[in-house]
Amino acid sequence: MKREFDVLFAHNEFKAEAFLDELRGKKPLFVLAIATTETGKIPGISAAGKMPEFTDYTPPADAELLLLGRCKCINGVPVTPDGIPTPALISMSAIRLADVPVLVCSGGLKVKPQIPFMDLGGNPGMDIRTGNSVDNVQEIIDRAIIAGENLAKGADYLVIGESIPGGTTTALGVLSAMGIHAMGKVSSSMPENPHDLKAESVKAGLAAAGESFGSLRNNAVQAISCMGDPMMPAFAGLVMGAASEVPVLMAGGTQMTAILSIVNALKADVLCNVAIGTTRWVTADRSSDICAIVKEIADVPILAADLDFTGSRFDGLKAYEKGIVKEGVGAGGASIVAMATTEGAVTKEMLLRDIERNYALLMGLK
Amino acid sequence: MKREFDVLFAHNEFKAEAFLDELRGKKPLFVLAIATTETGKIPGISAAGKMPEFTDYTPPADAELLLLGRCKCINGVPVTPDGIPTPALISMSAIRLADVPVLVCSGGLKVKPQIPFMDLGGNPGMDIRTGNSVDNVQEIIDRAIIAGENLAKGADYLVIGESIPGGTTTALGVLSAMGIHAMGKVSSSMPENPHDLKAESVKAGLAAAGESFGSLRNNAVQAISCMGDPMMPAFAGLVMGAASEVPVLMAGGTQMTAILSIVNALKADVLCNVAIGTTRWVTADRSSDICAIVKEIADVPILAADLDFTGSRFDGLKAYEKGIVKEGVGAGGASIVAMATTEGAVTKEMLLRDIERNYALLMGLK
Numbered sequence: 001m002k003r004e005f006d007v008l009f010a011h012n013e014f015k016a017e018a019f020l021d022e023l024r025g026k027k028p029l030f031v032l033a034i035a036t037t038e039t040g041k042i043p044g045i046s047a048a049g050k051m052p053e054f055t056d057y058t059p060p061a062d063a064e065l066l067l068l069g070r071c072k073c074i075n076g077v078p079v080t081p082d083g084i085p086t087p088a089l090i091s092m093s094a095i096r097l098a099d100v101p102v103l104v105c106s107g108g109l110k111v112k113p114q115i116p117f118m119d120l121g122g123n124p125g126m127d128i129r130t131g132n133s134v135d136n137v138q139e140i141i142d143r144a145i146i147a148g149e150n151l152a153k154g155a156d157y158l159v160i161g162e163s164i165p166g167g168t169t170t171a172l173g174v175l176s177a178m179g180i181h182a183m184g185k186v187s188s189s190m191p192e193n194p195h196d197l198k199a200e201s202v203k204a205g206l207a208a209a210g211e212s213f214g215s216l217r218n219n220a221v222q223a224i225s226c227m228g229d230p231m232m233p234a235f236a237g238l239v240m241g242a243a244s245e246v247p248v249l250m251a252g253g254t255q256m257t258a259i260l261s262i263v264n265a266l267k268a269d270v271l272c273n274v275a276i277g278t279t280r281w282v283t284a285d286r287s288s289d290i291c292a293i294v295k296e297i298a299d300v301p302i303l304a305a306d307l308d309f310t311g312s313r314f315d316g317l318k319a320y321e322k323g324i325v326k327e328g329v330g331a332g333g334a335s336i337v338a339m340a341t342t343e344g345a346v347t348k349e350m351l352l353r354d355i356e357r358n359y360a361l362l363m364g365l366k
Numbered sequence: 367m368k369r370e371f372d373v374l375f376a377h378n379e380f381k382a383e384a385f386l387d388e389l390r391g392k393k394p395l396f397v398l399a400i401a402t403t404e405t406g407k408i409p410g411i412s413a414a415g416k417m418p419e420f421t422d423y424t425p426p427a428d429a430e431l432l433l434l435g436r437c438k439c440i441n442g443v444p445v446t447p448d449g450i451p452t453p454a455l456i457s458m459s460a461i462r463l464a465d466v467p468v469l470v471c472s473g474g475l476k477v478k479p480q481i482p483f484m485d486l487g488g489n490p491g492m493d494i495r496t497g498n499s500v501d502n503v504q505e506i507i508d509r510a511i512i513a514g515e516n517l518a519k520g521a522d523y524l525v526i527g528e529s530i531p532g533g534t535t536t537a538l539g540v541l542s543a544m545g546i547h548a549m550g551k552v553s554s555s556m557p558e559n560p561h562d563l564k565a566e567s568v569k570a571g572l573a574a575a576g577e578s579f580g581s582l583r584n585n586a587v588q589a590i591s592c593m594g595d596p597m598m599p600a601f602a603g604l605v606m607g608a609a610s611e612v613p614v615l616m617a618g619g620t621q622m623t624a625i626l627s628i629v630n631a632l633k634a635d636v637l638c639n640v641a642i643g644t645t646r647w648v649t650a651d652r653s654s655d656i657c658a659i660v661k662e663i664a665d666v667p668i669l670a671a672d673l674d675f676t677g678s679r680f681d682g683l684k685a686y687e688k689g690i691v692k693e694g695v696g697a698g699g700a701s702i703v704a705m706a707t708t709e710g711a712v713t714k715e716m717l718l719r720d721i722e723r724n725y726a727l728l729m730g731l732k
Contacts, residue, residue: 029520067512101519105482114505116471116513118484139480146433147482153467154395154520 005344007336008304010283011291016301019275022157022247023340029155030091030100030334031238032066033162034059034117035107035230037125039133039173040166044197047080047189047325054078055165056124060113062088062163062329063104066095070362072114077362080189084319085359087331090307091161093354094331094338097346100159105147105238107140108230120144120237125229128173129201131209137224140233141240141266148241157247159277159337160238161330162255164231169198171258173227176202178261179214180296186254187288191323195287202227220265228258236262243270249303250274251333253282253326257293264298275301277333280308281326305335307348314359317352371710373702374670376649377657382667385641388613389706392522396457396466396700397604398432399528400425400483401473401596403491405499405539406532410563413446413555413691420444421531422490426479428454428529428695429470432461436728438480443728446555450685451725453697456673457527459720460697460704463712466525471513471604473506474596486510486603491530491595494539495567497575503590506599507606507632514607524608525643525703527617527696530597535564537624539593542568544627545580546662552620553654557689561653568593586631594624602628609636615669616640617699619648619692623659630664641667643699646674647692671701673714680725683718 002009002017009016036059039045041052058078061071065088071077078086095102104115108122122140126133152158164170168186175182183202184195206212209226216223224232235250236259242248244267250256256276264271282290283304294300309317320326338346360366368375368383375382402425405411407418424444427437431454437443444452461468470481474488488506492499518524530536534552541548549568550561572578575592582589590598601616602625608614610633616622622642630637648656649670660666675683686692704712726732 027520067516099519101516103516112485112487114487114509116484116486116509118482119478120482121478121480143480143482150433150467150469151520153465154393154517 005339006306006348007339008280008306010304011294011302012299016275016303019301020303020340025343026156028100028157028159028337028341029151030095030102031151031158031160032063032102032104032330033107033160033231033235033238034063034104034109035125035164036110037164037166037170037229038127039125039170039229042201044194045169046165056110058165059163060109060111062086063113063117064115066092066329067102067104067115073111080324083316084324085316086329087325087327088329089355089359090331091329091334093358094334094351097354098338098341100337105234107234118147120234122230128170128205128227129208131205131226134225134228134230137221137233141237144234144237145241148238152242152245155246158242159249159251159330159333160235161251161333162231162235163329164229167229167231167255169201170229171255172198173202173205174223174258175261176213177206177211177216177223177227179217180261180293182293185289185293187282187285187326189325193287220262232258232262235259239263239274240267240270243273248274249277249333251277251330253278254288254290254293257290257297260294260300261297271298271300275303277303277336279327279332280304280306281320281323285323285326303336305332307335309352312352312356314356317359371705372672372714373705374646374672376670377660377668378665382641382669385667386669386706389523391709394466394523394525394703394707395517395521396461396468397517397524397526398429398468398470398696399473399526399597399601399604400429400470400475401491401530402476403530403532403536403595404493405491405536405595408567410560411535412531422476424531425529426475426477428452429479429483430481432458432695433468433470433481439477446690449682450690451682452695453691453693454695455721455725456697457695457700459724460700460717463720464704464707466703471600473600484513486600488596494536494571494593495574497571497592500591500594500596503587503599507603510600510603511607514604518608518611521612523613525615525617525696525699526601526604527699528597528601528621529695530595533595533597533621535567536593536595537621538564539568539571540589540624541627542579543572543577543582543589543593544586545583546627546659548659551655551659553648553651553692555691559653586628598624598628601625605629605640606633606636609639614640615643615699617643617696619644620654620656620659623656623663626660626666627663637664637666641669643669643702645693645698646670646672647686647689651689651692669702671698673701675718678718678722680722683722683725
C-alpha cells in the first residue's frame with residue numbers, strides 16, 4: 001500500500017495521494033458533529049459507555065475533551081466497560097500538536113457539553129427499532145449547509161469528525177434503507193462485532209417504518225428520519241455546504257459510508273472534493289469492510305492514519321491493537337491532519353508519546 | 367478628521383490609521399453576539415421593537431438576516447415603531463459585498479434564531495431594575511474565551527457585532543457600577559435620547575443590588591451580573607479569547623464602552639489589539655459622547671464608517687440621517703471591514719445602492 005508521512009492510501013490510491021497533497025501545510029478547521037440516540041442504548045450494541053445511560057454523556061464529554069483538554073460533564077474521560085479510553089484522546093493530542101482550531105456542532109443532544117457549541121436545531125435521536133428515529137432532518141441539513149458554507153470561508157479545508165454511540169447501527173440502517181449492501185460490513189467499537197444484533201435492529205426498524213431494503217434509495221432525508229441518527233444530517237449538511245468551496249476530509253470509520261450515501265443522493269457534485277480519513281484499525285479490520293461499502297456508493301479515496309499502539313506502556317492504549325474502539329471523534333482524520341499540516345513533522349511515534357502523556361495526566365496514572 | 371477609503375479616524379487618529387492598515391486585504395470573520403433582556407422592554411427605552419414583546423424577536427431576526435439574507439422568525443425585517451429598518455440591513459449588505467464569513471453566538475435568548483448558532487450557555491437577561499440581570503456570567507465568559515481562541519485561529523482578524531434591544535441602558539448600568547461617568551453620554555436608537563429614563567433605571571438597579579456608582583470598579587463579573595445583559599459576557603469573552611492572537615474590531619456604538627470596561631478589568635493586555643468600529647451617526651451624535659467614555663477607560667482607537675443615506679430614494683433609510691437607529695448588528699464595523707477587505711473597492715455609494723436593493727427586495731418595495 002502506498003503511503004506518505006504515516007498516512008496509508010487505503011483505497012483509490014492516486015486520488016488519496018492527490019488529496020493528501022492538497023492538505024500539506026494548509027490551515028484546517030476541525031469540526032466535531034455530536035448527537036445522542038436511544039439506539040446506542042440497545043443492550044450489547046455499543047462499547048461507548050459502561051452503562052446504556054452513560055452513552056448520553058459520551059458525545060458531550062468527547063467534545064469537552066477536544067476543546068478544553070479535559071472533560072467537565074464527567075470525571076476522567078469516557079471509557080469502554082473494560083476501561084479502554086475514548087479515541088477523543090487521539091484527536092485531542094493530534095489537533096493540539098498541530099494547533100488546529102476546533103468547532104463543535106450538535107445535531108441533537110440529551111446532555112449538553114459545558115463548552116461553546118453550535119446548535120443546529122435538532123433533538124436527541126430515538127431508537128431505530130421504532131422506524132422513526134430523527135426529528136427535523138431537513139431543517140438540520142439546511143442549517144448545517146449554511147454553517148458549512150460559512151466555516152469553509154475561514155479555512156483552507158475542513159476535517160469533520162463525529163461522536164455518537166450506536167452510530168454504526170444507525171449507519172447500517174440508513175445504508176440498508178438506501179439499498180447499499182452493508183450487512184456484515186459495518187465496524188464495531190467492540191472486538192466481537194455484533195452483526196446479528198445490528199441486523200435485527202435494522203430489520204425491526206425498516207418493518208416499523210413500513211420500508212424495506214432500498215425502498216428509500218431516492219429519499220435520503222426520509223432514510224435518516226426513519227433509520228438514522230441526528231449526527232447524520234448535521235455531518236452531511238456540513239459536508240454539502242463546505243465541500244462546494246474547499247476540500248473536506250470526512251473523519252471516521254464505516255459510519256462515514258452512510259454520510260457518503262446521503263451526500264451522494266443530495267449533492268453528488270461536491271464529492272470530487274471529499275475523502276474519508278480513518279485509522280489503520282478500521283481499514284485492517286476483518287470484521288468489517290469500509291472499502292466495499294464505499295465502492296458501492298461513490299468511489300471517494302480513503303486515507304488511514306497508520307497509528308500503532310503495540311509498544312504503548314499502557315494496557316488501555318495497547319487494547320486498540322486488539323480491535324477495541326478502533327475509531328471515533330475523528331481520531332484517524334485528526335492524526336492525518338496533524339501529519340499533513342506539519343508536513344510530516346508530527347509522526348505516529350510522536351503522537352503516541354503525546355497521547356500517553358495526556359492519558360496519564362487525565363487518568364491520574366504514572 | 368483623517369480618513370482612508372470611506373472610513374473616518376474618529377478618535378486616536380494614528381492608532382486608528384495603523385489599525386485599519388492591518389486589516390487591508392486580510393480575511394476577517396464576522397461574529398454576531400446576540401441576547402435578549404427584559405431591560406429592553408422598559409417602556410420608552412428602546413426603538414428596537416414596535417411593542418416591548420417584539421424585542422425578543424429582534425436579535426434572532428437580525429441574526430437570520432445576516433446569515434441567510436432574510437428573516438425566518440418574523441416577516442420582513444425588524445423595524446422601529448416608525449418603520450425604520452434594522453441596521454442588520456447595512457451589515458448584511460456589507461459582509462456580502464466582501465464575502466465575509468459569519469458566525470452567530472448567543473449569550474442567552476428568549477426566542478431562538480432558525481439558523482446555526484453557537485450557544486454559550488446563558489439565559490435571557492432580567493430587568494436591571496431588579497439589580498440581578500444576568501445569570502451565569504463567569505461561565506459564559508469562560509466559554510466565549512474558548513470560542514474566541516478557536517475562532518481566531520481560522521481568521522486574520524475578528525469583527526464582533528451585537529444585537530440586543532435595551533443595550534445602551536445596560537451599558538450605562540455596567541459603566542456606572544464600574545465607576546465610569548457615562549450618564550448622559552450613551553447613545554440611543556431614537557432621535558430623542560431618553561437619558562433620564564436610562565439614569566432612573568440604572569439608579570433603581572444599583573439600589574436594588576445594594577451597590578453604588580463605582581462600587582464594582584474591581585468586579586466586572588459582578589457588575590454584569592447586577593446591571594448588564596447576557597450579550598456582554600459573550601462579547602467580552604470573545605474579545606479576550608481572540609485579541610490575544612489577532613486584531614479585534616469591536617463593532618458597535620456606546621455599548622462597546624461597557625465591553626471595553628469589562629475587558630480592561632479582566633484582561634487589559636489584549637487591548638493593544640483592539641479598536642472600536644462604528645458609524646458616523648454615532649461619532650457625530652450630539653446626544654451622546656463615545657469618545658469621552660472611551661478616554662476614561664482605555665484609549666483605544668475609534669474608526670467610523672462614513673455612511674451617508676442623505677441621497678437615498680427610501681424614507682426608511684433617509685431617516686438614519688435624522689439620528690434614528692444610528693448603529694447596531696455591527697453595521698459600522700461591517701462597513702469598515704467591507705472597505706478594508708476590498709482595499710476600498712467597496713465605497714459608501716456602492717454600499718448604499720446595495721442596501722437599497724436589499725431593502726426593496728425584503729420589504730416588497732419598488
